[in-house]
Amino acid sequence: MRTGVFFCQVEEGKNININAIAKYAANLPGVETVQILGTKPRLDAKVLHDLIKANNLNRIVIAGDMPGYYKPVFTKAMALAGCNTDEVRLASFQEHGASGEIAMDRAKATIACANMAVPFSLVAVASGNPVNNATLVIGAGIAGIQASLEIANADKHVYLVEQTGTIGGHMAMFDKTFPTLDCAACILTPKMVAVGQHDKIHLLTNSRVTEVSGNPGSYRVKIHQRARRIDVESCVACDLCAEVCPVNVESEFDSKISYRKAVYIPFPQAVPNAYLIDGESCTYVLSEGKKCGVCVKKCLKECIHLDESDKDIDIEVGNIIIATGYELLDVGKIEEYGYGKYPNVLTSLEFERLTNASGSTGGKIVTKTKRLNKRTKQEEWVFMPDGLPPRSVAIIHCVGSRNKKYNSYCSRVCCMYSLKFAHLIKEKIPNVNVYEFYIDMRAFGKGYEEFAERIKHEGTYVVRGHTTSVDMVNEQLIVRGEDIINDKLVETKVDMVVLAVGLVPAPGNENLSRILGITRDIDGWFSEMDYNGNPTITERGGIYVAGVCQSPKDIPDTVAQASAVAAGVLGSIASGIGIGNLSSVTLSEIEARSKTVHTL
Amino acid sequence: MAIRINPKFIDDIDRFGAEDVQLCYQCGDCSAVCPHADDTFKFPRKPMRRLQMGLERKIETSLEPWLCYYCGQCSDQCPREADPGETMMSLRRWLISRYDFTGIARQFFKSRATEILAIIGIALLTLIYLYYFSFSKGNIHIYDGKGAFLPSPFIHEFDLSVGLVLLVFLAINAFRMWYFTMIKGIKVHVPWWLYIKHILTFPWHFFTQKRYAECESKRNTKIFMPWIIHLGLMLGYVIMLVLVMVFIEDLQYGPEIKWQAHIFGYLASIGLIIGTIYFINLRLSKTAYVQFKKSHSTDWVFVVLLFFIVLTGVAQHIFHRTGLIEYANISYVIHLMCVVPWLLRMPVSKWAHLVYRPLAMYFAAIQRDAYKKHEVQSNSFSISVK
Numbered sequence: 006m007r008t009g010v011f012f013c014q015v016e017e018g019k020n021i022n023i024n025a026i027a028k029y030a031a032n033l034p035g036v037e038t039v040q041i042l043g044t045k046p047r048l049d050a051k052v053l054h055d056l057i058k059a060n061n062l063n064r065i066v067i068a069g070d071m072p073g074y075y076k077p078v079f080t081k082a083m084a085l086a087g088c089n090t091d092e093v094r095l096a097s098f099q100e101h102g103a104s105g106e107i108a109m110d111r112a113k114a115t116i117a118c119a120n121m122a123v124p125f126s127l128v129a130v131a132s133g134n135p136v137n138n139a140t141l142v143i144g145a146g147i148a149g150i151q152a153s154l155e156i157a158n159a160d161k162h163v164y165l166v167e168q169t170g171t172i173g174g175h176m177a178m179f180d181k182t183f184p185t186l187d188c189a190a191c192i193l194t195p196k197m198v199a200v201g202q203h204d205k206i207h208l209l210t211n212s213r214v215t216e217v218s219g220n221p222g223s224y225r226v227k228i229h230q231r232a233r234r235i236d237v238e239s240c241v242a243c244d245l246c247a248e249v250c251p252v253n254v255e256s257e258f259d260s261k262i263s264y265r266k267a268v269y270i271p272f273p274q275a276v277p278n279a280y281l282i283d284g285e286s287c288t289y290v291l292s293e294g295k296k297c298g299v300c301v302k303k304c305l306k307e308c309i310h311l312d313e314s315d316k317d318i319d320i321e322v323g324n325i326i327i328a329t330g331y332e333l334l335d336v337g338k339i340e341e342y343g344y345g346k347y348p349n350v351l352t353s354l355e356f357e358r359l360t361n362a363s364g365s366t367g368g369k370i371v372t373k374t375k376r377l378n379k380r381t382k383q384e385e386w387v388f389m390p391d392g393l394p395p396r397s398v399a400i401i402h403c404v405g406s407r408n409k410k411y412n413s414y415c416s417r418v419c420c421m422y423s424l425k426f427a428h429l430i431k432e433k434i435p436n437v438n439v440y441e442f443y444i445d446m447r448a449f450g451k452g453y454e455e456f457a458e459r460i461k462h463e464g465t466y467v468v469r470g471h472t473t474s475v476d477m478v479n480e481q482l483i484v485r486g487e488d489i490i491n492d493k494l495v496e497t498k499v500d501m502v503v504l505a506v507g508l509v510p511a512p513g514n515e516n517l518s519r520i521l522g523i524t525r526d527i528d529g530w531f532s533e534m535d536y537n538g539n540p541t542i543t544e545r546g547g548i549y550v551a552g553v554c555q556s557p558k559d560i561p562d563t564v565a566q567a568s569a570v571a572a573g574v575l576g577s578i579a580s581g582i583g584i585g586n587l588s589s590v591t592l593s594e595i596e597a598r599s600k601t602v603h604t605l
Numbered sequence: 606m607a608i609r610i611n612p613k614f615i616d617d618i619d620r621f622g623a624e625d626v627q628l629c630y631q632c633g634d635c636s637a638v639c640p641h642a643d644d645t646f647k648f649p650r651k652p653m654r655r656l657q658m659g660l661e662r663k664i665e666t667s668l669e670p671w672l673c674y675y676c677g678q679c680s681d682q683c684p685r686e687a688d689p690g691e692t693m694m695s696l697r698r699w700l701i702s703r704y705d706f707t708g709i710a711r712q713f714f715k716s717r718a719t720e721i722l723a724i725i726g727i728a729l730l731t732l733i734y735l736y737y738f739s740f741s742k743g744n745i746h747i748y749d750g751k752g753a754f755l756p757s758p759f760i761h762e763f764d765l766s767v768g769l770v771l772l773v774f775l776a777i778n779a780f781r782m783w784y785f786t787m788i789k790g791i792k793v794h795v796p797w798w799l800y801i802k803h804i805l806t807f808p809w810h811f812f813t814q815k816r817y818a819e820c821e822s823k824r825n826t827k828i829f830m831p832w833i834i835h836l837g838l839m840l841g842y843v844i845m846l847v848l849v850m851v852f853i854e855d856l857q858y859g860p861e862i863k864w865q866a867h868i869f870g871y872l873a874s875i876g877l878i879i880g881t882i883y884f885i886n887l888r889l890s891k892t893a894y895v896q897f898k899k900s901h902s903t904d905w906v907f908v909v910l911l912f913f914i915v916l917t918g919v920a921q922h923i924f925h926r927t928g929l930i931e932y933a934n935i936s937y938v939i940h941l942m943c944v945v946p947w948l949l950r951m952p953v954s955k956w957a958h959l960v961y962r963p964l965a966m967y968f969a970a971i972q973r974d975a976y977k978k979h980e981v982q983s984n985s986f987s988i989s990v991k
Contacts, residue, residue: 487633
């Protein structure tokens, strides 16, 4: 083979010296020419074709941080030169974790693999370590629950760590799932109960991972558990304490559209089914025991211990599963949509709670009503069960997603949940007009396209054209946009706007990546080992990713990935040998192995 | 009618300044945010789409690029950073080169070197011409009157002949514009009386640039500044052009210049000086407005050459008034060396928008009326707000 190595878009500085790598590449077997094309080059297929012809190349290796971007132009050039277009190989530095101390070796290794036409993940395998049987799962959303259940059902011990007071995560907030319109709680709550009752699952709510040390197979983990101040075993969730609690706080579980007390249970089906006290708002805790304390007197079971303090727990585990999920983009910074300025502009999660039967309006979709807050003496807009139903609703897709200013990626779930919203609104309110403003309808899954068609047939106006702004004229929300298919500029009067806000990584991910020593991609999602071949394991041995914390995905994909992770964990426990750290694999090892694989 | 597609069109436009058209994914944000887009003329999304598809003819016969005053809101809000505002600007450049029948404009827009060499060449030719026909006859110590270095009747004739060339070129180009947009570009019948009905649109937009002001009024920052400065620059320029073309003998004859010439001359100079300095500064700073972030080479030639003309003109006046006749005459020669390429360049450069823009408003008003007659009411759900 006569190979040409082309460097495109390499971020210099970050421990990468491009000239040294180029020198290394030039000495690889079969490499005829090495070209450094600079950052963000504008490439012309004709010029590349001339280069290929001049050097008589029949394999191209594109090396750089994002080489895939330049693949089309090289493929074109190869086709022009009459060569096999499959021989355009990529050596992606960023994707294969070329950063930090190992940056140079890793960059060289990716080029060596690409030159040999061997997948990097196939040869870069670290030798195993003996594995502890216990597993730590961080995050108890649907991914964490699924993975925990799979492992615990195989009779292996699981520590499930959750930072809020209950397990369930975002899925517990949802009303229906797309495209089947099953009730989300009907799928989730049996699993939650199974987790709560499982002998092998040690549930640690209100907790965070603060420190991880040790090697793959035997990690020592320090967990900080904030004081719940209520005994989980004896609490019967009778609600007497919350009745007397004087403190009102916006409910996180209800997306802050309703209020809860300082002693609260996030939702009635919570697991563990016990109340907890929010130390950041409880009068007794804030005044250090000088004020209040009425809930203690009211509690019949005597399970409230307001003076309980936080504690640290040390555990030893063999594998760690990260399933920390996501949060919504802060849509307040997209000023055009008037979120926070106009009362009836909602985020998707707010709407999800509004339409949920366990929400503050009992599942009735209403517009906000103005009311006087007796405590602060200020007028505020709230959802009341007897509020007016909206006559028309606009649902705006791609809010902050596929937008170079916010998230350049597609959040993957918004199109479908927006269509689901349209269905729910149509179902609950007669004669309502629902407008879906979309850019591209990404109905990619099983039954999704059919679902989209169904929503269109239900009479929802599905408008191709992203809206540019939401304005208020005479107390009336106006949505401005272009209807591209009907070739019209539209100004639509609506009573409610639902923003299909994009997903961003959960706020704790940055800290967690530091604690665990794993990498995140440019958008903040955890990096998997190999997107196609190994989407569940990370570079660090014995640390797995599941669910949205790896990349945005819908519930079926999340559950599937969680089960796949469980399979990997159980495999390592069964064999007693886990995967080691990839960073321990040296360049010469990779070179040698790639040669063996190549000759096979 | 078959639709012709030019697959190279997008590469061609790249040279005129629109580099990021391919990034556009047709969300329609730009059209919706544009203060000037309406149901007859929707932009910038539609021209962007036509560009991506290579519909050269459609763009050639469209008026949309001229209706945009480049407030930059579309570029601000574009989720793909495809810079629709700059695309519209590039389309205007491209249209100038299409209206120009000589093909010179195209060369100038595509090659900075050609343009600059042409300007220097014409400046030197002017110098040679003046040397053989004027310098030799006059005395450098005399500014005007008998035995003058550059006698005003001679300059007047010279001006008028250059002006005539300019006018002929411009008329042909404007005719081509009319033919493209009003004959080839419209599918409905245009009654002749519509041309008379809307005749006032041309002077109205020429002298007020109302749509530029509308553009600015939607922006929150530094309201109306570029519009006022631009208007001052344009009016100053037009006044100066009239003075130079018609009243040059009054203007040059000293020491007592007529007070009318004086007042108008000074006003025009102030407008020109402030305007050129303001826009050069904006183009240099790059941060104040999105529309001045990217500057094509022709934009620079435009402001810088105009700035030199104003500078030498003012210098010549000051030297003349202070009695430094030799310096005044030398400034005058340099002034003419700048003015002649400038004037000859007019119909093939950015300058031509002085004519094309109000003309486009005029044509657009006619087209709107013509389309209204043929419009079929569709059952759209849209509700317009007043």
